[in-house]
Amino acid sequence: AAIANTALGLLKTGDEVLIPDNAYGPNKALAEGELAQYGITHAYYDPMDVADLAARISGRTRLVWLEAAGSVTMEFPDLVGQVRLC
Known part of the structure; x- marks a missing residue:
């Protein structure tokens, strides 16, 4: 619920959110549905x-969604590198 409230509070029509491809399934469903x-x-x-x-x-x-470690894969991304981009 906290993630959904944050996304819905920050984003508006026409905006884009970037989500890691190894994100928790219900979080992907939030983007694809709600x-x-x-x-x-x-x-x-x-x-x-x-x-x-x-790219x-x-x-x-x-919104750039960061998830560490990856919920499904347990991969740990380069968070410092990702944050520097944003």
């Missing part, structure tokens, strides 16, 4: 590749 209903788009990025995240940040990106 956020999409409000015209908020999403894209997935490879959390283990900072360059992939950098996906656009003028519409308003």
